[in-house]
Amino acid sequence: MSLTAAVVHVLLSLGSGERHGYGILKEVLRQSQGRVRLGPGTIYGTLQRLMELGWVEETDGPVREVDPRRRYYRLTRSGRGALTAEMERLDALVREARAQRLFPRTSRG
Amino acid sequence: MADTHAQASRPATPVDVSVYRAALYLCPPAFRREFASQMIRDFDEARREAAASGDARRRLWPFRARMTGDLVKTAVWQWLRTGWPVIVALAMTTSLAAAAALASLWPRAVFPLSLDSPDADVIALSLLVGILFVVIALTIIITLGFTPRLRLHRRR
Numbered sequence: 542m543s544l545t546a547a548v549v550h551v552l553l554s555l556g557s558g559e560r561h562g563y564g565i566l567k568e569v570l571r572q573s574q575g576r577v578r579l580g581p582g583t584i585y586g587t588l589q590r591l592m593e594l595g596w597v598e599e600t601d602g603p604v605r606e607v608d609p610r611r612r613y614y615r616l617t618r619s620g621r622g623a624l625t626a627e628m629e630r631l632d633a634l635v636r637e638a639r640a641q642r643l644f645p646r647t648s649r650g
Numbered sequence: 651m652a653d654t655h656a657q658a659s660r661p662a663t664p665v666d667v668s669v670y671r672a673a674l675y676l677c678p679p680a681f682r683r684e685f686a687s688q689m690i691r692d693f694d695e696a697r698r699e700a701a702a703s704g705d706a707r708r709r710l711w712p713f714r715a716r717m718t719g720d721l722v723k724t725a726v727w728q729w730l731r732t733g734w735p736v737i738v739a740l741a742m743t744t745s746l747a748a749a750a751a752l753a754s755l756w757p758r759a760v761f762p763l764s765l766d767s768p769d770a771d772v773i774a775l776s777l778l779v780g781i782l783f784v785v786i787a788l789t790i791i792i793t794l795g796f797t798p799r800l801r802l803h804r805r806r
Contacts, residue, residue: 562689562692579720580717583720583724585724586724586727
C-alpha cells in the first residue's frame, strides 16, 4: 500500500521523536527544505487517521519541554514499521530512476 | 477590579484567529471537539511567524489563502468520513425515485385537464409543491432510518 504525501511527511517528522502539531508542521517544513507547508487541518486530519490505524499515539510529551496546553504524538511500533516499508519502497524507486539515468548529473547520492 | 485590569492588559485576539475559530464550525462536531483548540493554537503561531517575517501585510495574504484552502479541504474530507453526505444523497435519490414512480402510477383520469384549462397552472404548481414535500419528507425519514446503523458502524 502506498501512502499519501501528507502521511509520509507526518510519519517521517515523528521518526526522530515525539512532537506536537506545530512541531510536526515545522519539522515537515525543515525536511522538505521549505517546499511542503502542511496546514493544521491536514496535520490533525492525518494524525486522526494514523491514530485510528494504530501507527501514532498520543503521549504526555518529553519531560523537559512539556507545554501543558499542547498534545504530543509519537510513532508506535507498527507506525515505525509502516514508515520503514514506505522508505524501502521509495528507495527502490529512486534506485530504479538512477539506473535509468533520470536524475540530473548534479544530483547527490 | 483585578479582573478588569487583567482583561485590559490581555492582548486582543487577532481578527484572523477569530475568523479561523468561527470557520472551524464548518468541520464535523466530533473532529472539532478533538482538535479545534490545537488547530487554533497552531494557526495563531503560524500567523505570528508569517507576520514577523518581513512585510506583514504582503506575507499574510498568501498565508490566509493557504489556510483557507487547508480548512475547506479538511471540512469536505471530514464530512465525507462521517458518511452523512452519502446517506443524504442516497435518501434523496430514493425519495426522488419513489416520487417519480408515484407520479407515473397516478391515475390520469383523476385530473382530466386540458392544457387550455384556466386552472391548469395552479394545479400543476400544487402538484409540484406536493411532490417536493414528499421528497423532503422521504429524505428525512430515510436519513433517520439510516442513522442508528451509522452509529452502530462507527462503534465497531
